[in-house]
Amino acid sequence: MVKLTTDFDMETILYTLLLLSVLYLIFAVKHLKEDMGYMENKIHNLENLIKSNTDKIYDIEERVSQGGYKGGYTGGAYGRKVQINIVNYLKLQYPKALFTATMGGQFQRHYSQRLKAKRTGYLRGVSDLLIFEPNDTYKGLFIELKKDKKSYPTKEQKMFIENALNRGYYAICCKGFDHCKEVIDNYFKNEL
Numbered sequence: 001m002v003k004l005t006t007d008f009d010m011e012t013i014l015y016t017l018l019l020l021s022v023l024y025l026i027f028a029v030k031h032l033k034e035d036m037g038y039m040e041n042k043i044h045n046l047e048n049l050i051k052s053n054t055d056k057i058y059d060i061e062e063r064v065s066q067g068g069y070k071g072g073y074t075g076g077a078y079g080r081k082v083q084i085n086i087v088n089y090l091k092l093q094y095p096k097a098l099f100t101a102t103m104g105g106q107f108q109r110h111y112s113q114r115l116k117a118k119r120t121g122y123l124r125g126v127s128d129l130l131i132f133e134p135n136d137t138y139k140g141l142f143i144e145l146k147k148d149k150k151s152y153p154t155k156e157q158k159m160f161i162e163n164a165l166n167r168g169y170y171a172i173c174c175k176g177f178d179h180c181k182e183v184i185d186n187y188f189k190n191e192l
Helices: 007-065 076-093 111-119 155-166 177-188
Strands: 099-101 129-131 141-146 170-175
Touching (some): 170 177
């Protein structure tokens, strides 16, 4: 260790250390600003990407609801709105009811997604709404929900409904909000 002999040497060393610290801080702030600018640019790009994809989704939903889009999920915005309204009705009218909605009809773009769903137990044709509340006659209520009278269940959906009926559940294909609401109310009143 070097022993300092004068105050001047100590002052010079402290001044040098202070100068080096300031230079380091300037360097760090400069790079931090560059990193922040880079991150702001990335965030801006992500926001634009999200906005453009959201616009595409809304455009497709609008076209589906007007009957002008023929690709992908056919339930469209209107079908989802009917199901959302039914779920909200159930929550408000029967708050203690145990139920779940399935992922029915959700389009899986990639083969790997479809394979994973199948391997993890996903069944084609499972009803859209499963209510696990028994009444005096049935173990529960399973509803395949269609947006209107023009929509029909698939072969797999018909098979699921038949199998559920054979096992003591009330299973039905409901067409539109009013029909579905009527079935739910009648089920809970033991009128089915």
